[in-house]
Amino acid sequence: MPEYLPTAPYRGTRDFLPPEMSVRTQVFDHLYEVLERYGYQRYDGPILESAEIYEKKSGQEIADQQLYTLTDRGGRRLALRPEMTPSVARMIAGNAGSLQFPVRWYSHPNCHRYERPQRGRVREHWQINADIFGSDSANCEIEMFELIHDLLRGVGATEDMFVVRANDRNLLSAALTDVVGVTAEQLPQVFSLVDRWEKYDRDTLAKQAEEIGLADKQFGKLGDVLGAGTALLDELPAAVKEASNLVTVLGTEAAGLIRFDPMIVRGLAYYTSTVFEVFDTSPENNRALFGGGRYSDLAGMFTSQQIPGIGFGMGDVTLMDFLATHELTPKPRSEVDVVVVPVSAELAGAARKVATELRGAGLRTSTPLELRKLGKELSRADKAGARAVVIVGQEDWDAGNVTVRSLGTREQQTVPLGQAAASVRAHLA
Ligand code: HAM
Numbered sequence: 001m002p003e004y005l006p007t008a009p010y011r012g013t014r015d016f017l018p019p020e021m022s023v024r025t026q027v028f029d030h031l032y033e034v035l036e037r038y039g040y041q042r043y044d045g046p047i048l049e050s051a052e053i054y055e056k057k058s059g060q061e062i063a064d065q066q067l068y069t070l071t072d073r074g075g076r077r078l079a080l081r082p083e084m085t086p087s088v089a090r091m092i093a094g095n096a097g098s099l100q101f102p103v104r105w106y107s108h109p110n111c112h113r114y115e116r117p118q119r120g121r122v123r124e125h126w127q128i129n130a131d132i133f134g135s136d137s138a139n140c141e142i143e144m145f146e147l148i149h150d151l152l153r154g155v156g157a158t159e160d161m162f163v164v165r166a167n168d169r170n171l172l173s174a175a176l177t178d179v180v181g182v183t184a185e186q187l188p189q190v191f192s193l194v195d196r197w198e199k200y201d202r203d204t205l206a207k208q209a210e211e212i213g214l215a216d217k218q219f220g221k222l223g224d225v226l227g228a229g230t231a232l233l234d235e236l237p238a239a240v241k242e243a244s245n246l247v248t249v250l251g252t253e254a255a256g257l258i259r260f261d262p263m264i265v266r267g268l269a270y271y272t273s274t275v276f277e278v279f280d281t282s283p284e285n286n287r288a289l290f291g292g293g294r295y296s297d298l299a300g301m302f303t304s305q306q307i308p309g310i311g312f313g314m315g316d317v318t319l320m321d322f323l324a325t326h327e328l329t330p331k332p333r334s335e336v337d338v339v340v341v342p343v344s345a346e347l348a349g350a351a352r353k354v355a356t357e358l359r360g361a362g363l364r365t366s367t368p369l370e371l372r373k374l375g376k377e378l379s380r381a382d383k384a385g386a387r388a389v390v391i392v393g394q395e396d397w398d399a400g401n402v403t404v405r406s407l408g409t410r411e412q413q414t415v416p417l418g419q420a421a422a423s424v425r426a427h428l429a
Contacts, residue, residue: 012115012123019332024316026330027155027323028108031128031314034154038147040106040130045087047110051079053086056301059269066113080112083313084129085270085298092133092309093302101134101307120287120318131311133299138245140310141166141274144292145249145257148278148312155319156328162289165261166276168246169293172225172262174236180221186212190222194265197226226263233260245294246274264291272296274310285325290314334385337364338424340402341377342392351392354402354420358390361421382407388427390420 009015016024032042055063068080081087084107092099107129115121130147132140145164152162172194176182182190189212197205209219225232230250233241241247250260258276266275277291292312299307323329338358342351351367358365366384368377374391381389391403396414404423405412415423 010123012117014122014124018335022332023330024320026333027319028128030154031151032106032108034147034150035106035128035130038104038143038150040104043088043091043105043107044109045081045084045091045107047081047112048078049081049087049090051077053090053301054079054082057086057270057298058083059267061267062113066115068112068114081109082113083111083268084109084127085131085268085295085309085311085313086301088129088131088133089295089298089307089309090302092307093299093305096299096303096305096307099134102140103133104130105133106130120321122317126316128314128316129311130314131309133307133309135310136245136296136308138248141245141249141294142252142254142257144276144310144312145254148276149257151314152278155323157322157326161281161326162278162322163281164258164276164278165264166246166249166258166274167261167264168244168273169265169271169275170240170273171232171236171244171246172265174240175225175232175262176222178237179225179235180214180218182214182218186214190214191265192267194222194226194263195267197263228262230260232262244273266291266293268293270295270298276312280322280325282325285321287318287321289318289322334387335364336366336381336384336386337428338388338390339377339381339384339386340365340367340390340392341374341381342367342371343374344394345371347392347394347397350397354390354392354417357417358421358424361425363421363424378405378407388424390424 051067051069054067062082066082070078072078088105088107092103108126109129110124110126112124115123117123132143148164149159173187176187176190193205193208193212206219209222214222233247246260249255249258264275264277266277271293273294273296275291275293278289280287280289290312292310294308294310296308297306298309299305320329340351340355340358342348348371355365355367378389387407389405389407391405393403396402401414401416402420403412403414404420406427408427413423
């Protein structure tokens with residue numbers, strides 16, 4: 001017995017067969033359309049980057065546990081990109097001289113992370129990235145929040161289906177230091193504890209807090225801070241609030257687009273102030289969909305110029321789960337609108353002519369590559385989702401006609417070739 005290789009893709013990666021690809025294309029086209037309506041321009045970059053850019057800036061989880069690394073034949077250490085932000089920061093830094101800041105850019109890369117595959121998590125995902133570079137203004141935050149709402153509306157969601165939870169890391173730092181009494185050395189560990197807050201039960205969190213060195217009383221206060229909502233702002237120094245773009249946003253009409261939530265910190269190391277995470281509100285899919293934040297000095301890896309950025313990454317897996325939960329997943333498109341069937345091998349050339357005519361009129365048209373009985377072709381065309389079949393018979397053809405048959409009603413009529421497209425179109429409606 002010959003040994004065959006597996007046909008399944010590598011664990012945590014996915015094949016997309018045409019029906020699934022058709023669904024994805026429809027969803028992503030809506031998103032691209034919204035992004036372009038806001039003036040975001042699409043860019044792309046290599047899937048391979050120097051491993052260093054993630055090790056320096058993305059944080060320990062990505063660098064130590066999730067990076068796919070390799071050494072090329074010249075001994076250079078490379079990584080498959082786990083995210084797009086360091087790459088786009090590199091592009092922005094390298095081209096800063098010719099760009100008119102602020103710039104709005106978007107992309108749709110595939111990203112690789114070595115994670116344990118589970119619901120919402122895979123090893124290769126596609127991520128829509130939208131970022132603004134070169135502005136510190138709170139208007140950027142507002143635009144990001146508006147954009148997120150419009151993107152989700154663009155794929156059919158309504159406001160009740162999701163919530164944008166936003167925070168500012170500097171507000172949280174101030175609260176942890178001033179209210180909870182966390183020391184500067186403890187701060188990074190407490191941030192990472194906050195990031196896990198909703199994933200663990202109270203006892204586990206208390207144990208982890210103890211390991212960091214927080215007293216029971218401090219742990220209690222930490223819980224109060226994280227659950228305080230906007231009331232927390234009353235306890236913070238005026239100077240910290242004045243410096244916060246998020247506090248500015250909360251004082252505008254855009255406040256209604258978000259919920260201020262001190263618990264949001266996000267895992268990546270490079271965020272410097274505003275952070276936000278979009279959640280599904282359905283109890284069946286009670287999870288984070290996507291997120292982002294502001295990073296004031298990521299470009300600083302590549303240039304002395306200070307170029308702030310703000311943006312988010314929206315993953316395809318969580319988005320598709322969201323759409324499925326709310327029954328918003330579009331149907332795959334049919335393969336074709338119409339199939340042109342010659343009744344004999346001699347008429348294959350005539351069928352190709354008819355097909356050319358129909359394609360010219362914008363109809364998605366195929367003709368059989370192998371001749372089968374008419375009945376078989378009709379059933380194949382039906383399975384392919386065609387709404388009509390154009391039958392090319394010798395007598396009709398000699399008279400300049402073809403027969404258009406509806407696959408729905410099975411009615412058919414003989415029409416001059418010039419009217420075939422209009423006749424097919426009548427069956428598409
Ligand atoms: P992130 O939170 O690591 O942020 O990823 C953003 C989104 O990508 C996640 O919320 C999720 O939708 C998706 N995602 C990430 N990892 C996986 C995975 N293993 N499987 C499936 N989906 C995944 C970033 O990557 C930032 N670079 C986003 C950003 C852009 N911040 C500013 N600009």
